[in-house]
Amino acid sequence: MIxxxxxxxxxxxxxxxxGLRAGIREGKTNKxxxxxxxxxxxxxxxxxxxxxxKAAPVLWxxxxxEEQKKAQAVVVNSGIANACTGDEGYQDAADTAEHAGEVxxxxxxxxxxxxxxxxGFTLPMDAxxxxxxxxxxxxxxxxxxxxxxxxxxxxxxxxxxxxxxxxDLGGVTATMGAMxxxxxxxxxxxGTMLGFITTDASIEQNLLDKALKELVEDxxxxxxxxxxxxxxxxxxxxxxxxxxxxxxxxxxxxxEAFKExxxxxxxxxxxxxxxxxxxxxxxxxxxxxxAPDKATAKVLAKSIVTSSLTKCAIYGKDANWGxxxxxxxxxxxxxxxxxxxISVASSEGEIKLVENxxxxxxxxxxxxxxxxxxVVTAKADIKSGNESATAWGCDLTxxxxxxxxxxxx
Amino acid sequence: MIxxxxxxxxxxxxxxxxGLRAGIREGKTNKxxxxxxxxxxxxxxxxxxxxxxKAAPVLWxxxxxEEQKKAQAVVVNSGIANACTGDEGYQDAADTAEHAGEVxxxxxxxxxxxxxxxxGFTLPMDAxxxxxxxxxxxxxxxxxxxxxxxxxxxxxxxxxxxxxxxxDLGGVTATMGAMxxxxxxxxxxxGTMLGFITTDASIEQNLLDKALKELVEDxxxxxxxxxxxxxxxxxxxxxxxxxxxxxxxxxxxxxEAFKExxxxxxxxxxxxxxxxxxxxxxxxxxxxxxAPDKATAKVLAKSIVTSSLTKCAIYGKDANWGxxxxxxxxxxxxxxxxxxxISVASSEGEIKLVENxxxxxxxxxxxxxxxxxxVVTAKADIKSGNESATAWGCDLTxxxxxxxxxxxx
Numbered sequence: 001m002i003x004x005x006x007x008x009x010x011x012x013x014x015x016x017x018x019g020l021r022a023g024i025r026e027g028k029t030n031k032x033x034x035x036x037x038x039x040x041x042x043x044x045x046x047x048x049x050x051x052x053x054k055a056a057p058v059l060w061x062x063x064x065x066e067e068q069k070k071a072q073a074v075v076v077n078s079g080i081a082n083a084c085t086g087d088e089g090y091q092d093a094a095d096t097a098e099h100a101g102e103v104x105x106x107x108x109x110x111x112x113x114x115x116x117x118x119x120g121f122t123l124p125m126d127a128x129x130x131x132x133x134x135x136x137x138x139x140x141x142x143x144x145x146x147x148x149x150x151x152x153x154x155x156x157x158x159x160x161x162x163x164x165x166x167x168d169l170g171g172v173t174a175t176m177g178a179m180x181x182x183x184x185x186x187x188x189x190x191g192t193m194l195g196f197i198t199t200d201a202s203i204e205q206n207l208l209d210k211a212l213k214e215l216v217e218d219x220x221x222x223x224x225x226x227x228x229x230x231x232x233x234x235x236x237x238x239x240x241x242x243x244x245x246x247x248x249x250x251x252x253x254x255x256e257a258f259k260e261x262x263x264x265x266x267x268x269x270x271x272x273x274x275x276x277x278x279x280x281x282x283x284x285x286x287x288x289x290x291a292p293d294k295a296t297a298k299v300l301a302k303s304i305v306t307s308s309l310t311k312c313a314i315y316g317k318d319a320n321w322g323x324x325x326x327x328x329x330x331x332x333x334x335x336x337x338x339x340x341x342i343s344v345a346s347s348e349g350e351i352k353l354v355e356n357x358x359x360x361x362x363x364x365x366x367x368x369x370x371x372x373x374x375v376v377t378a379k380a381d382i383k384s385g386n387e388s389a390t391a392w393g394c395d396l397t398x399x400x401x402x403x404x405x406x407x408x409x
Numbered sequence: 410m411i412x413x414x415x416x417x418x419x420x421x422x423x424x425x426x427x428g429l430r431a432g433i434r435e436g437k438t439n440k441x442x443x444x445x446x447x448x449x450x451x452x453x454x455x456x457x458x459x460x461x462x463k464a465a466p467v468l469w470x471x472x473x474x475e476e477q478k479k480a481q482a483v484v485v486n487s488g489i490a491n492a493c494t495g496d497e498g499y500q501d502a503a504d505t506a507e508h509a510g511e512v513x514x515x516x517x518x519x520x521x522x523x524x525x526x527x528x529g530f531t532l533p534m535d536a537x538x539x540x541x542x543x544x545x546x547x548x549x550x551x552x553x554x555x556x557x558x559x560x561x562x563x564x565x566x567x568x569x570x571x572x573x574x575x576x577d578l579g580g581v582t583a584t585m586g587a588m589x590x591x592x593x594x595x596x597x598x599x600g601t602m603l604g605f606i607t608t609d610a611s612i613e614q615n616l617l618d619k620a621l622k623e624l625v626e627d628x629x630x631x632x633x634x635x636x637x638x639x640x641x642x643x644x645x646x647x648x649x650x651x652x653x654x655x656x657x658x659x660x661x662x663x664x665e666a667f668k669e670x671x672x673x674x675x676x677x678x679x680x681x682x683x684x685x686x687x688x689x690x691x692x693x694x695x696x697x698x699x700a701p702d703k704a705t706a707k708v709l710a711k712s713i714v715t716s717s718l719t720k721c722a723i724y725g726k727d728a729n730w731g732x733x734x735x736x737x738x739x740x741x742x743x744x745x746x747x748x749x750x751i752s753v754a755s756s757e758g759e760i761k762l763v764e765n766x767x768x769x770x771x772x773x774x775x776x777x778x779x780x781x782x783x784v785v786t787a788k789a790d791i792k793s794g795n796e797s798a799t800a801w802g803c804d805l806t807x808x809x810x811x812x813x814x815x816x817x818x
Contacts (some may be wrong), residue, residue: 053738053746082744084734086767119731120768231735322528325493326640328461337462337493358495359529 002264007164008146011177012200013242016037018138019148022081022131024117024124029034031152033128035135036074036196037104042240044071044112045209047216049233055083057113058232060093064112069205071238072106074196075132076153078181079117080124081192083231090336092123103136114234116155116181118190150179153194157181161272167261169253174201174243178265180235182273193220195235195269201258202241203248211259212237219266221297223274224305224393237262245351275375282395283375284314289388290381296333297389303331304378305393315395319344319367321353324378341381346373411673415574418698419610420586422651423448426554427547431540433488433526433533440561442537443482443630444544445512445605451649453480453521454618456568456625458642464492466522467641469502473521478614481664483605484541485562489533490601490639495703498784501532508538523643525564525590525601546692559588561657562603566590570681576670579663585608587674589644603627604644604678610667611650612657621646628675631707632683633702633714633802648662683801684784692784693723698797699738699790705742706798712740713787714802721812723785728753728776730762735786750790755782791813 010017015038022033046065048058064071075096082089093113101108115123139145150160182193216235241247248254260316275283286305291297304310307327313320321342329337342354348370352360369375376395419426422446428754455474457467491498496530502522510517513662524532548554559569563712573586591602621644629644650656657663684692686692695714700706713719716736730751738746751763756781779785785804 041632051735052744053734081731084731084763084766084768086747119729121734231731231738265420320528322490322493322640323602325462326460329640331459333461336463338495354493358493 002165002167003262004163004165007143007177008150008162008179009036009142009177009196009198010143010146011164012175012198012240014200014240015177015198016139016141017145017149018140019145019150019152020131020134020138022077022134023127024077028079030077031148031197032077033131033135034076034149035132035139036149036153036198036238037139038072038198038238038240038244040240041070041072041110042238043203043205043208044069044236044238045205045212046234046236047212048197049230051231053231055081055115055232056085056089056235057082057092057115059090060097061112061114061234061236064110065236070111071110071112071236073100073104074112074114074236075135076114076124076194077128078153078155080115080121081117081119081232082115083119083124085120085122088122088284092125093403095125096132100132103132103357112236114194114232115155116194116232119231146177146179153179153181155181155192158276160298161269161276163265163268165261165264167257169201169243169257170245171247172243174199174245176261176265178269180269180273192230193273194232195220197235197237197262197265199237199239199247200241200243201239202243202245203239203258207248207251207255208239211262215259215263215266219263219270222302222389222391223270224391255313271392282314284311284393284395285375285377285390286393287377287388288380288382288383290383291387291389292385294387294389296335297387299331299333300328300380300382301336301389301391303327304380305391311393311395317371319353319362319364319366319371321359321406324380325354325357328380331345332375335382335384339383341383343379344370345377345379347369347376348373367368410577412575412611413669414573414575416552416586417559417571417588418445418586418605418607419550419552419555420573421607421649422578422739423609423649424586424607425548425550425725426558427544427549428557428559429540429543429547431486431543432536434484434767437488440485441488442540442544443485443561444541444548445558445647446548447481447605447647447649449649449651450479450481450519450610451647452614453478453645453647454614454619454621454646455643456621458639460640462493462640464490464524464641465494465498465502466491466524467643468499469520470643470645471505473519474645476488477519480521480645480701482509482513483521483525484509484521484544485603486532486540487538487564489524489530489642490526491524491532492526492528493629494529494531497531501534504534505537505541509541512541521645523603523641525562525603525641528640532650547600555586555588562588562590564590564601567685570678570685571799572674572677574673576666578610578652578654578666581652581654583608583654585610585670585674587678589678589682600684601639602643603641604629606646606671606674608646608648609650609652610648610657611652611654612648612667616657616660616664617646617648620671624672624675626666628672631711631798631800633800650782680801683803691723692804693720693804694784694786694799695802696786696797696799697789697791699792700796700798703796703798705744706796708740708742709737709744709789709791710798711738713789714780714800720802720804723753723780726777728762728771728773728780730768733789734763734766737789744791744793748792750792752788753779753783754786754788755779757782812816
């Protein structure tokens with residue numbers, strides 16, 4: 001049983017957080033540094049950008065999760081990405097971890113660091129180090145400290161993104177919390193996505209790692225675009241075991257319960273990112289079904305949700321299904337256009353637009369009504385199997401899209 | 410010697426054209442049908458969309474160029490794409506060719522048809538057929554008839570796109586003319602690209618076909634995005650041999666002269682399409698050099714020119730080289746980030762932004778000045794070989810990009 005509760009990264013037992021302004025970039029006034037701290041050393045797993053160009057903190061964190069497989073603290077800054085900064089940048093990431101280790105009295109090799117912001121600039125290390133000291137003093141396990149942390153990691157995000165939930169794990173109640181930043185713009189993965197998940201569940205690191213990696217494919221990697229990632233993309237999960245459950249060591253019912261909780265958190269965050277597209281007014285969800293295999297369903301769903309013209313049509317509440325079919329056609333996936341059914345759905349109902357590859361006889365006015373709520377779903381059935389996949393994106397708004405939104409009318 | 414001259418598809422000997430309003434879509438007032446006619450049967454070659462979903466006129470034209478390898482007329486309509494229209498749509502394309510064949514007294518199997526516009530609607534065949542009749546009456550070989558035709562095929566284009574040139578071919582002067590439509594928006598190939606090239610050169614169809622297919626890879630397919638194509642994309646070339654040159658039958662000097670002329674025409678059209686992005690203010694050219702092979706150079710150049718964030722930076726005259734390096738990093742191409750040099754250039758000069766993967770010490774004000782003219786070039790040298798490639802796109806403008814254009818400032 002999963003219960004969504006009010007909270008963020010401090011919801012699980014033994015986790016503290018803080019967020020404040022350290023002064024990473026002059027002339028700004030926003031909070032720009034956050035810290036997460038676990039009272040006990042936590043099992044840690046992470047997924048990082050596949051970009052050939054990896055930011056310094058990503059290189060550092062990969063070492064932490066691959067060699068230590070444990071972490072006790074996370075230090076995050078917004079404003080400067082510490083990417084394309086060479087050896088100096090890597091040393092800055094290491095120095096940040098080192099300093100946090102000293103201040104927190106934890107092993108610096110078990111301190112994760114993350115950065116988001118402008119590429120090509122080095123961190124102002126004086127500000128970062130004094131920021132670390134202030135963060136340590138501000139650490140608290142209350143609701144506000146999680147809010148502060150979630151706010152401090154934002155860049156172009158229009159709102160903070162948090163979730164917390166409780167779930168049954170081997171007879172005890174475990175808790176999971178998370179915060180993330182990122183917004184599902186045209187090439188969302190170029191806008192850095194950072195995700196931090198905390199839990200008091202006790203679980204072997206290899207299972208934690210496995211669950212995270214599997215679920216990333218169906219959640220964050222289904223937001224709006226393919227495998228492209230920014231130089232800094234990072235998702236880490238820390239499990240400190242303080243819930244007191246019998247440690248999850250095999251892939252049984254407990255592992256499944258844990259994975260279901262993690263999936264709930266990650267799906268929620270992925271949708272939050274997708275819906276917070278720069279300038280977006282609506283969350284656009286795409287489900288492709290009837291595929292012969294999962295990969296085909298994914299490629300098709302991603303292609304639709306990434307299509308700028310489709311996104312413009314969603315903004316214009318225009319049932320321009322031709323753009324959906326066209327996006328499927330150039331996706332690279334193999335399917336028979338003459339078999340495709342397409343419908344759109346929302347809280348206002350569902351309507352079939354395409355039957356067997358051709359226009360269904362539908363009511364344009366009703367279609368517009370269905371395309372009006374804040375969450376809109378497009379469904380494509382290629383009638384060639386039983387696999388399906390869902391992708392999330394947003395509409396494309398602002399004047400520039402008027403050309404496309406108006407094109408059909 | 411290639412001489413650019415004022416003109417379009419009617420510049421070569423024996424070609425006539427017309428463009429007028431046939432009334433394809435009610436409530437509109439624009440010209441919406443065009444015709445090209447050659448006094449003698451011309452060798453014909455074509456390149457068509459790779460989209461799984463192919464519009465009816467594409468299916469028809471593929472038959473013409475693959476089976477007949479010859480054509481004598483082209484009928485084009487804008488407003489309705491005749492895509493996703495099933496057997497009825499194909500019959501409409503065939504009927505259009507049939508009717509044009511009768512009216513023009515040519516073999517209907519050698520009449521090409523092309524459509525661009527909204528997907529999913531069938532053509533109003535009464536309007537199309539009477540349009541064909543009116544076009545036949547309006548056919549002329551003067552400058553205005555080419556302008557009318559080039560105007561009639563526009564959809565979201567902000568201006569017509571034409572070129573004509575003369576070139577030496579085996580001791581005689583041959584002429585080539587062309588018109589195209591299409592605009593290099595975010596996913597330009599979803600906005601149909603149609604190109605029609607006429608020439609009075611005499612050349613074997615297999616060589617015509619070879620030259621066209623080779624050059625498409627370096628020109629139209631380097632506009633702003635990868636192999637994605639709309640349901641209707643079509644480029645055809647008609648060579649009627651009326652220049653009187655000795656027929657080009659082998660790959661010697663004459664073939665190279667012909668190919669150079671065709672390359673000039675296709676490169677010009679590709680740049681016209683790229684620069685006419687919806688809302689674009691500037692042509693953005695990207696050259697990647699120092700690649701171990703052509704494919705790597707192409708993938709990198711395309712990735713940069715397609716990156717929305719890079720395009721926003723170009724709009725903002727912001728030397729945000731991190732976005733360029735990031736776009737290279739997620740392109741899928743293999744390269745060493747620590748070897749990369751990046752510079753930007755224009756009529757205002759050239760400036761190096763990145764040296765060996767790190768920020769060069771450059772003057773931001775001068776960089777902004779260089780990024781200001783209407784044509785801006787970014788150059789990336791990966792210093793791993795001798796191959797290079799160029800891609801063309803445009804900046805991203807309008808309010809929606811303000812978030813990105815302002816993000817770094």
